[in-house]
Amino acid sequence: MLNKNNFFKDFAFKSKKFYKNLKKTKKIFNSFQLDLKNFEIPLLQSYEKEYLFDFSPTTIKKFSKYKNIIIIGMGGSILGTKSIYSFLKKKIQKKVFFFDNLDSNLNLEYKKIKNINNSCFIVVSKSGNTLETITNLGTVFSKTLLKNKLIIITEITDSALMAIANKYDAEIIEHKEFIGGRYSVLSESGMFPVALMGLNLMKFKNLKTLIKNKNFVSSLIQNVAGIYTLQLNRINNSVILNYDSSLNDLGYWYQQLIAESLGKQGKGINPILSFGPKDHHSLLQLYLDGPKDKFFTFINSSKVENNFKITGDIIPSNMRFLKNKNSEFIINAQCKAVKNIFKLKKIPFRQITFSKKSEGQLGEIFTFFVLETILLSRLMNINPFSQPAVEQVKIETKKFLR
Numbered sequence: 001m002l003n004k005n006n007f008f009k010d011f012a013f014k015s016k017k018f019y020k021n022l023k024k025t026k027k028i029f030n031s032f033q034l035d036l037k038n039f040e041i042p043l044l045q046s047y048e049k050e051y052l053f054d055f056s057p058t059t060i061k062k063f064s065k066y067k068n069i070i071i072i073g074m075g076g077s078i079l080g081t082k083s084i085y086s087f088l089k090k091k092i093q094k095k096v097f098f099f100d101n102l103d104s105n106l107n108l109e110y111k112k113i114k115n116i117n118n119s120c121f122i123v124v125s126k127s128g129n130t131l132e133t134i135t136n137l138g139t140v141f142s143k144t145l146l147k148n149k150l151i152i153i154t155e156i157t158d159s160a161l162m163a164i165a166n167k168y169d170a171e172i173i174e175h176k177e178f179i180g181g182r183y184s185v186l187s188e189s190g191m192f193p194v195a196l197m198g199l200n201l202m203k204f205k206n207l208k209t210l211i212k213n214k215n216f217v218s219s220l221i222q223n224v225a226g227i228y229t230l231q232l233n234r235i236n237n238s239v240i241l242n243y244d245s246s247l248n249d250l251g252y253w254y255q256q257l258i259a260e261s262l263g264k265q266g267k268g269i270n271p272i273l274s275f276g277p278k279d280h281h282s283l284l285q286l287y288l289d290g291p292k293d294k295f296f297t298f299i300n301s302s303k304v305e306n307n308f309k310i311t312g313d314i315i316p317s318n319m320r321f322l323k324n325k326n327s328e329f330i331i332n333a334q335c336k337a338v339k340n341i342f343k344l345k346k347i348p349f350r351q352i353t354f355s356k357k358s359e360g361q362l363g364e365i366f367t368f369f370v371l372e373t374i375l376l377s378r379l380m381n382i383n384p385f386s387q388p389a390v391e392q393v394k395i396e397t398k399k400f401l402r
Contacts, residue, residue, distance in 0.1 A: 017229055017232070018225060018226065018229045021225045021228050021229045021232075021379075022221070022222070022225040024228075024379065025221050025224050025225040025228065025375065025379065026221055028224075028375055028378050029220070029224075029375060031378075032371075032374065032375060032378065033211070041374070042176075042178040043176075043179045043180065043183045043184075043187075043385075044370075046176075046179055046183075046184070046187035046205075047205055047366075047370070048205055048207050048208055049202050049205045049206075049208075051187070053187075053188055053191060053192070053201075054173050054174040054176075054188055055173050055188060055192050059171060059173075059192075060192075060196065063120045063149075063171075064195075064198075066094075066118055066119055066120040066149070066196075067094060067095065067115055067118045067119070068094065068095045068096075068097065068113060068114075068115060068116070068119035068120070069094055069095070069096045069097070069119070069120060069122065069193060069196050069197070070096075070097045070099070070113070070119050070120070070121045070122070071096065071097070071098050071099070071100075071121075071122045071123075071124065072099045072100075072121065072122070072123045072124070072133055072136050072137055073098075073099075073100060073122075073124035073130070073189075074100055074101075074125070074130050074132050074133055075100075075182065075256055076181030076182035076183070076184055076185075076256055076260075077124040077125055077126060077133075077153075077181050077184065077189055078098060078189075079182075079185075079249065079252055079253040079256055080185025080186075080189075080190045080366070081098075081185070081190045081193045081194065082098050082100070082252075082253075083185075083247075083249035083250040083253045083362075084185075084190065084194055084197075084199070084362060085197065085249075086246050086247070086248065086250070087246050087247060087250065087357060087362055088197075088199060088357060088358075088359065088362070090357070091198075091199065091357075092198060092199070093198065094196065094198070095113075095114075096193070096197065097109075099136045101132065102132045102135060102136065106139055106140060107139075107140055110140045116145070117145070119149065120151065120196070121141065121145075121146055121149055121151065122151045122152075122153065122192065122193055122196075123137055123152045123153070123161060123164075124152075124153045124154070124175070125153075125154050125159075125175075126154065126155055126175045126179075126180070126181050126184070126189075127154070127155065127157075127159060128154040128155060128157060128159025128160055128161035128162050129159050129160050129161070131394070131397065134160050134161070137164070146170075147168070148169075150165075150170040150171065151170065151171040151172075151173060151192070152164065152165040152170045152171070152173070153173045153174075153188050153189050153192065154174075154175050155174070155175050155176075155177055156172075156174050173192055175187070175188060176188070180385050182253075182257050182260055183257075183370060183385075185253070185366055186204055186205055186363065186366060191204070199359055200359050201359075203358070203359035203360045203363065204359050204360070204362065204363030204366070205363060206360065206363055206364060206367065207367055210364060210368075216364075216368070219368075220371055220372060220375070221375075223350060223372060224372055224375045224376055226295075226348070226350075227269070227295070227372075227376060228376060230295050230348060231269060231376075231380070234293065235292070235293055235294065235348070236270060236293070237269075237270045237272055237293050237294040237295070238258065238269050238270065238271050238272065238294075238295060238296075239273075239274050239287070239294050239295070239296045239297070240254060240255070240271065240272070240274065240296075240297050240299060241274045241275075241279075241296050241297065241298050241299070241338075241349075242273070242274070242276065242299045242300070243275075243276045243277070243298070243299065243300040243331055243334075243335045244299065246301070246357070247300075247301070247354075248275065250362075250365070251273045251299070252273065254271060255273055257369060257370070257373055258373060259271055260387045260390065261373045261374075261377060261382075261384035262373065262376060262377060262380065262382055264382055264387075264388065264389070267380055267382060269376075272294075276331070276334065276335060276338070277334045277335075280334065280338070284338070287347070288341060288342075288345060288347070292347070294347075295347075295348040295349060295350075296342065296347065296350070297349070297351075297352060298338075298339060298349060298350070298351045298352070299352050299354075300331075300332070300335055300351075300352075300353055300354070301353070301354040301355075301357065302353050302354065302355050308326055308327070309324050309325065309326050310322050310323060310324065310326070311323070339351070352365065
């Protein structure tokens with residue numbers, strides 16, 4: 001299990017408000033459990049081991065022979081996969097390249113890929129009409145290069161991607177209609193690329209086990225009640241303060257999840273990504289002494305992968321305490337120091353620590369954050385599965401392109 005310490009109730013609230021919201025959250029959770037049992041939240045089926053993928057072992061074997069995996073997509077179609085690759089890269093023998101934005105330097109990035117002919121190409125778009133995804137696919141990738149190497153993950157509808165798939169005889173994997181992009185990491189869009197990476201798909205999926213685990217449920221309910229109470233007190237800036245660079249992309253995945261799911265009807269939680277200890281030298285002053293409108297999630301890993309120690313050759317005598325320390329030890333010391341000052345200043349925060357880099361722990365945090373978001377949406381009376389304002393911008397953009 002992940003170590004998920006919750007300090008919200010200790011440092012944010014001295015009133016009865018938190019405990020009132022804790023009772024309310026427990027009722028919401030009980031209602032949620034009933035909906036889960038009755039299959040009324042279909043997208044969460046993909047978080048269970050029993051979920052049936054729309055791809056076979058034969059398809060995995062067919063494309064596993066390629067040394068490079070090139071993934072083209074936007075937002076939730078790619079962020080989850082990217083976070084898995086970043087966190088578990090040392091377990092993966094293949095090279096994976098992500099094209100997830102429109103960039104005038106796209107051709108330069110493309111040219112960096114060695115052995116381009118030994119690559120398969122995965123294009124992911126739920127709608128099949130994502131402007132940036134279609135543009136990237138059509139900018140640098142030729143018909144000859146894609147022949148017999150193209151996999152398209154999309155809804156089976158009349159779309160641009162389906163037209164491309166049919167024209168070039170691509171492998172088509174269905175993106176289920178009931179699974180939104182930002183919730184899709186454990187469905188086909190995330191798990192097919194992960195299968196090609198050689199990781200164990202089933203280890204990511206533990207919803208049924210977690211929902212019965214008392215520690216997991218207690219942590220989930222307390223965190224939701226804490227965030228909801230903070231949000232009612234107009235403390236609605238959620239800062240992810242990350243001390244492990246391999247978790248940077250997990251932060252971007254979380255940012256979209258919270259922003260698109262809860263940011264509507266004039267409500268929302270503003271997710272802000274921050275990186276320690278780099279941001280100690282730019283943003284920490286604001287965090288400690290600025291407006292009290294933020295709560296924090298510290299994220300780090302307890303397992304040290306960098307064992308290179310500082311030698312004493314160039315260290316001056318007044319900094320001899322650094323001798324024989326490695327960078328991870330120093331980073332953890334800085335993280336502990338910040339948390340201690342947060343406690344003194346009564347700044348609300350929580351700590352999430354990965355004890356090992358594994359599919360299971362990453363799958364647990366995906367599940368935790370998704371459930372946290374859904375429960376918060378129920379407390380806030382918001383539909384977490386829509387993004388009407390984003391759709392409005394897409395329609396407006398097409399006016400300028402026609």
